[in-house]
Amino acid sequence: MAYLEIKGATKSFGNFTALNGVDVSVERGEFFTLLGPSGCGKTTLLRAIAGFNDLTSGDITVDGADLRRVPPHQRDIGMVFQDYAVFPHLSVFDNVAFGLKPRKVPAAEIRTRVAAALAAVHLEKLADRLPAAMSGGQQQRIGLARAMVINPRLLLMDEPLSNLDAKLRIELREEIRDIQKQVGIATIYVTHDQEEALAISDRICVMSAGHIEQIGTPQQIYGNPQTRFVAEFVGTLNRLAPGAATDTLVAGLGVKNAALWAIRPERLALAAPGEAGVAGTVTRYTYLGREAHVHVETAVGNLAVQVANPGMAAVSAVGDAVTLRLDPASLLAFDADGKRIGAEP
Ligand SMILES: Nc1ncnc2c1ncn2[C@@H]1O[C@H](COP(=O)(O)OP(=O)(O)OP(=O)(O)O)[C@@H](O)[C@H]1O
Ligand SMILES: [Mg+2]
Incomplete structure (x- = not known):
């Protein structure tokens, strides 16, 4: 059994089906990307994993445990969103420490864990600064450190680079990949940028209109597309x-x-x-x-x-x-x- 198993995930909003029987399995330490056009259901699937939206039907297990029975705040899932969602009035340190306080982590341990998370994203020198004056890339690094510091079972990232300019996007995607490989947290990453998906992923899941077209390594997705949709969405045809x-x-x-x-x-x-x-x-x-x-x-x-x-x-x-x-x-x-x-x- 894979680390994360999603079986038959279906989500309806009224009579609209946003997810239609999606099966996904993600291995321990894997960088797994959901790739697809706007509206295909990527965020809906992430939100179901995080617990913000329950599925209409289907199963989600992590390490064999049924995730749908666990309330969102107890799921131990780190999330990074498109908008940076940093608190402007809190220092970089306090932003990263934010998720640890309700978990009753002792102060000394908070200091060491935050320091380690900030070092991983190369922000250790800016711990005392306020994020307001920081660049988008730096703010997104804060978001990443905040998600990682809780030692999550899963890291979910929803288009974390889409608000950054092209050059920074490429820099940061390489950094995200390096950091993920270092810490080894199974990661589900959402993008609609095919090049980003090819560059960053161990495996890619191409989605269209609430279903899966193909799951494979970047090489399989580009070099051996199973459907016309995949061949046209990834690369030029x-x-x-x-x-x-x-x-x-x-x-x-x-x-x-x-x-x-x-x-x-x-x-x-x-x-x-x-x-x-x-x-x-x-x-x-x-x-x-x-x-x-x-x-x-x-x-x-x-x-x-x-x-x-x-x-x-x-x-x-x-x-x-x-x-x-x-x-x-x-x-x-x-x-x-x-x-x-x-x-x-
Ligand atoms: N709360 C909701 N109520 C009704 N429809 C919804 C709701 N949330 C999502 N949808 C619909 O479900 C479909 C999938 O939405 P979703 O946000 O998962 O797409 P996405 O793949 O993340 O797209 P994007 O790349 O634009 O972020 C869309 O058609 C959307 O309009
Ligand atoms: Mg989305």
């Missing part, structure tokens, strides 16, 4: 236009029932002069330094091509005739229900 040209391209693959053929931009390349491939015309060229994004109009659709290390020379201009190197074995096929055909299990 070129859809081939249905028609004779696409039929000819895939004819040798022997796949029946495909309703959609698609390919990732990094699986396409600009062919060398004279090389065989799919002929097309450049409709857009975006140079981004270490890569370039080239859009090419072809008989099988307008395809985005990701060119690594474009350098100084390899510049195509809008209107150029180019040939695309396209290995049919790199194509992804989906059936009419959006299930991937030929996915590895």
Whole structure:
């Protein structure tokens, strides 16, 4: 049995079903991410684990114990939210100590535990400051220290980085991952940012409209998507236009029932002069330094091509005739229900 087991989690609000039979298991020490578009039920699931909202039906156990029977304040769960939720009138130290006082922890132990939590988030030098004058990243570190200091059984984080600017988001997500690996608390992290999910997680659970599409490692989610939804939500997907040209391209693959053929931009390349491939015309060229994004109009659709290390020379201009190197074995096929055909299990 896994450390956290969620079975058949269903939550209705009136006649709207926000969660529909969700099964999730999280191992001890695992960094587990819920990823999905707005409204898919991520926060609803976190709130059910924390006890802010009970499920309509389903089971949640931690370490074998039934969590739904434990009142929220006794669940020993640390939470970090999108807004920093620090108390402006309390020092950094007192903010972090806040959760320990009602637990009747002796003063000396409070001092050592708060000091350790502040050291983990690199705020030990700012313990006496008031948070008002601190940056968003620092305030979020306070929130993280406050959640960890109670030695929770689980750490829940709901989009903790979404109020920060792009550079700080990347810095802090790496820090969060390092800290989580150090302290080893099983963590459920919510984001709708696919790159963040890939970067930070041991496993990702992709959700859509109250159900699970796929659970897997970042590599499995990106490299072996089980559904069209996952393939489109995580990364970029070129859809081939249905028609004779696409039929000819895939004819040798022997796949029946495909309703959609698609390919990732990094699986396409600009062919060398004279090389065989799919002929097309450049409709857009975006140079981004270490890569370039080239859009090419072809008989099988307008395809985005990701060119690594474009350098100084390899510049195509809008209107150029180019040939695309396209290995049919790199194509992804989906059936009419959006299930991937030929996915590895
Ligand atoms: N208290 C409530 N009453 C009625 N409907 C609710 C309630 N809470 C959530 N919902 C609905 O349940 C669905 C899931 O909401 P939830 O907040 O879990 O989504 P989310 O995945 O966290 O989205 P976001 O990325 O925008 O935070 C939404 O359609 C939302 O409107
Ligand atoms: Mg939410």
